[in-house]
Amino acid sequence: MKILSMAVLIAKEIPTSKDEIFLMAEKNETFKLVSLLTKHIKIAAVRGNENVVKKGLEVMGKIYEKGNLTFQSAVENVFVFSCDQFLVHNKTFLLTSLPKSLQKAYLSQVYHSGL
Numbered sequence: 001m002k003i004l005s006m007a008v009l010i011a012k013e014i015p016t017s018k019d020e021i022f023l024m025a026e027k028n029e030t031f032k033l034v035s036l037l038t039k040h041i042k043i044a045a046v047r048g049n050e051n052v053v054k055k056g057l058e059v060m061g062k063i064y065e066k067g068n069l070t071f072q073s074a075v076e077n078v079f080v081f082s083c084d085q086f087l088v089h090n091k092t093f094l095l096t097s098l099p100k101s102l103q104k105a106y107l108s109q110v111y112h113s114g115l
Contacts, residue, residue, distance in 0.1 A: 001066040003028060013059045014040050034063070034074040038082055045086040045094065054097050061099030080105045 007025035010033055011018045017036060024032045037060060044052035064075040083106050086094065098106065 001063075001068070001071075003030060003033075003071075006030075006033060006063055006067060006071060009059050009062060010037050013037065013056055030070045031074045031078055034060075034071070034078045037063075038079045041079075042082070042086040045090065048090070050090075050093060050097075053094065057094075057097050057099065057102070061102050064105070065099070065101050075102070076105055076109070080109050 003025050007021050011021045014021065014036065017040075021033065021036065024036070037056060041053055041056035041060065044056060060075060060079055063071050067075070080102065083094075095103065095106075
């Protein structure tokens, strides 16, 4: 999947940032796109908006599963790395809502770090 396709997925999830998203895509700023979606999910988690969190996690899962190596690396290094920051808000819900591929990446990162 190409960066423009990823930008479309993210823009559907965060329509208020559509212009910013497509500008990032034009500049090929993969990590910034993933960071924006991560921030969106984190804010929804803090606010307790489970529907938005679930949809955001689904989009992140699609990006991870269908994206190229750059997107997969961005998801692992930006989203998965920061999961602990927002798992505090509802760990059970978030872990069960993570797509299987992201659960695997998260657990791999946690066990690899020795936490």
